[in-house]
Amino acid sequence: MLKVIAQDFIRPEFIATVRPLYEELVAKTRLEKDCISYNLYIDQKDPGHFVFIEEWPDRQALDEHCQTEHFRRLVPLIDSYQREAGTFLLMDAF
Amino acid sequence: MLKVIAQDFIRPEFIATVRPLYEELVAKTRLEKDCISYNLYIDQKDPGHFVFIEEWPDRQALDEHCQTEHFRRLVPLIDSYQREAGTFLLMDAF
Numbered sequence: 001m002l003k004v005i006a007q008d009f010i011r012p013e014f015i016a017t018v019r020p021l022y023e024e025l026v027a028k029t030r031l032e033k034d035c036i037s038y039n040l041y042i043d044q045k046d047p048g049h050f051v052f053i054e055e056w057p058d059r060q061a062l063d064e065h066c067q068t069e070h071f072r073r074l075v076p077l078i079d080s081y082q083r084e085a086g087t088f089l090l091m092d093a094f
Numbered sequence: 095m096l097k098v099i100a101q102d103f104i105r106p107e108f109i110a111t112v113r114p115l116y117e118e119l120v121a122k123t124r125l126e127k128d129c130i131s132y133n134l135y136i137d138q139k140d141p142g143h144f145v146f147i148e149e150w151p152d153r154q155a156l157d158e159h160c161q162t163e164h165f166r167r168l169v170p171l172i173d174s175y176q177r178e179a180g181t182f183l184l185m186d187a188f
Contacts, residue, residue: 003135003147005099005145005147022188026188039187039188040187040188041097041185041186041187041188042185042186042187042188043183043184043185044184044185044186045184050188051099051183051185053097053099053147089137089145090137090138090139091135091136091137091138091145092135092136092138093133093134093135093136094116094120094133094134094135094136094144
C-alpha cells in the first residue's frame, strides 16, 4: 500500500479556471483499475491550496497513473496556473 | 466533513520511543464515537516524519478529540521528542 499527499498552490485569479480540470482529473483517475482512492481537498485557510490524498497498491501503479493520457494532459495545464511549485509525499502505513 | 493532515517531525534517536505512544493514540482515538477515520503514515524518505490523515464530522468533533485524556496526555509527550514544530492542515472536500 502506498499513500500519497500531493499539494498544489494555484494563483487566486485562476481558481475558477482549474476547477473543471481538477474535476476531470479526479473522475478519470478514479476509473483507473489500480486506483484505490483519489480524493481532493481544499485548505480552509487558503482557497488556492489544493490537496490530493491518494492510495495506490504500490509504486508501479502510481507510476502508471502518471503516464495516463489524462494525467499527462491535465497536470501540466493545472501547473501552468501555479503560484509556487507543488509538493508530494509518498508514505507507508505506520 | 472535516479532513485533517497533522505532521510530526521526531528526532531520529527517539523514533523507537514514540512508536508505542502513537500506537496508543491511534487505538484510543479510533474508539472515539465521532472519529470517522484516523490513520498514521510514515514518509518513505524520512522515518521521523509521521503523518496523520484524519476525518471528523465537523470542527466540534475535532475540538472534542483534542480534549480527550489520551490526546492531552500523549500528544505533549510525543511533542517532547520533536526536532521541529508539527504542522496541521484543516480541509474541506473539493
